[in-house]
Amino acid sequence: MPDHTESLDPLRNFIAALTRLVASTSNEEVLLREGRKLLAALIATDEWLPDDCARAHPDHYQQYLLHCDPLERFSIVSFVWGPGQKTPVHDHTVWGMIGMLRGSETGQRYEQAPDGRLLPVGGVVALRPGDIELVSPGLGDIHQVANAFDDRVSISIHVYGANIGAVARNVWEPETGLSRRFVSGYSSKTVPNLWDRSSAVRGE
Amino acid sequence: MPDHTESLDPLRNFIAALTRLVASTSNEEVLLREGRKLLAALIATDEWLPDDCARAHPDHYQQYLLHCDPLERFSIVSFVWGPGQKTPVHDHTVWGMIGMLRGSETGQRYEQAPDGRLLPVGGVVALRPGDIELVSPGLGDIHQVANAFDDRVSISIHVYGANIGAVARNVWEPETGLSRRFVSGYSSKTVPNLWDRSSAVRGE
Numbered sequence: 528m529p530d531h532t533e534s535l536d537p538l539r540n541f542i543a544a545l546t547r548l549v550a551s552t553s554n555e556e557v558l559l560r561e562g563r564k565l566l567a568a569l570i571a572t573d574e575w576l577p578d579d580c581a582r583a584h585p586d587h588y589q590q591y592l593l594h595c596d597p598l599e600r601f602s603i604v605s606f607v608w609g610p611g612q613k614t615p616v617h618d619h620t621v622w623g624m625i626g627m628l629r630g631s632e633t634g635q636r637y638e639q640a641p642d643g644r645l646l647p648v649g650g651v652v653a654l655r656p657g658d659i660e661l662v663s664p665g666l667g668d669i670h671q672v673a674n675a676f677d678d679r680v681s682i683s684i685h686v687y688g689a690n691i692g693a694v695a696r697n698v699w700e701p702e703t704g705l706s707r708r709f710v711s712g713y714s715s716k717t718v719p720n721l722w723d724r725s726s727a728v729r730g731e
Numbered sequence: 732m733p734d735h736t737e738s739l740d741p742l743r744n745f746i747a748a749l750t751r752l753v754a755s756t757s758n759e760e761v762l763l764r765e766g767r768k769l770l771a772a773l774i775a776t777d778e779w780l781p782d783d784c785a786r787a788h789p790d791h792y793q794q795y796l797l798h799c800d801p802l803e804r805f806s807i808v809s810f811v812w813g814p815g816q817k818t819p820v821h822d823h824t825v826w827g828m829i830g831m832l833r834g835s836e837t838g839q840r841y842e843q844a845p846d847g848r849l850l851p852v853g854g855v856v857a858l859r860p861g862d863i864e865l866v867s868p869g870l871g872d873i874h875q876v877a878n879a880f881d882d883r884v885s886i887s888i889h890v891y892g893a894n895i896g897a898v899a900r901n902v903w904e905p906e907t908g909l910s911r912r913f914v915s916g917y918s919s920k921t922v923p924n925l926w927d928r929s930s931a932v933r934g935e
């Protein structure tokens with residue numbers, strides 16, 4: 528029987544492949560093209576997500592750090608949406624990939640008008656498990672994301688081109704265009720120990 | 732006032748520098764020479780060690796993973812020795828650096844005789860805070876380590892040239908030379924989130 532530790536293999540493989548990718552290029556187009564394939568493989572199954580990183584909070588969405596590249600070239604975060612929870616309108620300032628793992632989330636893009644107000648661009652897009660959405664300053668970086676469900680938890684896996692919890696970015700009140708500086712941090716003071724492969728090596 | 736997160740800077744800086752070092756060379760002599768300087772700087776102060784990785788267990792020593800390189804080229808572990816606790820005689824199979832952080836530990840080297848028995852080599856060496864000891868298959872890889880104190884906790888920071896918790900290695904009964912395959916694992920299912928620099932970025 529594979530134990531819990533062995534089930535982390537997809538996540539470890541993803542981390543190793545992304546580490547090699549960011550070491551090989553800093554070209555955003557290449558990172559997003561190749562990174563997207565790797566993320567698609569990761570979210571093709573979901574039993575690898577540690578339970579501690581799948582817990583909803585009653586009052587607000589959770590962002591659990593799964594892995595931060597030690598040179599802070601990328602980070603991987605589990606976003607857990609309780610029923611009806613949503614982000615403010617926000618940007619990222621770096622490239623990002625959103626891969627839907629469980630449930631569904633909706634996204635609405637925004638652009639800033641010359642008078643400063645934020646205007647919706649296109650319609651609401653719903654992500655289903657396996658779907659991937661990209662963001663970046665070049666592709667469109669401002670959006671609002673929400674759980675598509677008001678009666679259950681949804682989870683998406685986000686990958687960003689920086690240590691996203693420590694990036695100074697922006698949230699907006701769309702009607703007025705008023706913005707506020709925003710540093711998200713992370714929801715937990717620990718991350719799962721992804722590297723204890725001892726049971727598998729022992730042959731247990 | 733620096734907060735807890737800012738105090739992790741020495742550990743983050745060490746991880747980043749070692750990451751760059753292992754990306755630049757796989758020559759063990761260079762890794763140990765340069766790595767030793769980095770480790771010396773790390774253990775020159777000790778307020779950076781998270782409390783969760785400084786807790787002794789009443790029955791046996793603890794080995795808390797602080798960081799594993801995502802390509803498993805190195806790992807950093809906090810060894811916490813309760814009063815009187817010690818390891819069996821063991822090897823590592825990869826290079827290692829032991830940096831004394833708090834208290835003191837003693838080490839005894841062994842070599843395997845032609846008849847299989849393990850014989851002590853040299854005397855017992857005591858490490859004091861700031862001292863560093865090296866191990867590797869080339870330099871001498873078999874030893875037994877113990878808390879030098881029977882009335883207080885000692886802590887050393889170990890760096891190995893692999894994901895040490897998942898390495899198949901050996902423990903011995905020195906009198907008979909009987910050995911047993913040994914995979915240490917780690918003492919905790921979580922590691923500290925070293926990357927939440929959000930308070931510092933916010934200017935808090």
Ligand SMILES: [Fe+3]
Pocket residue numbers: 617618619670672
């Ligand atoms: Fe976003």
Ligand SMILES: [Fe+3]
Pocket residue numbers: 821822823874876
């Ligand atoms: Fe040892």
Ligand SMILES: [Mg+2]
Pocket residue numbers: 529530531532533534
């Ligand atoms: Mg399993």
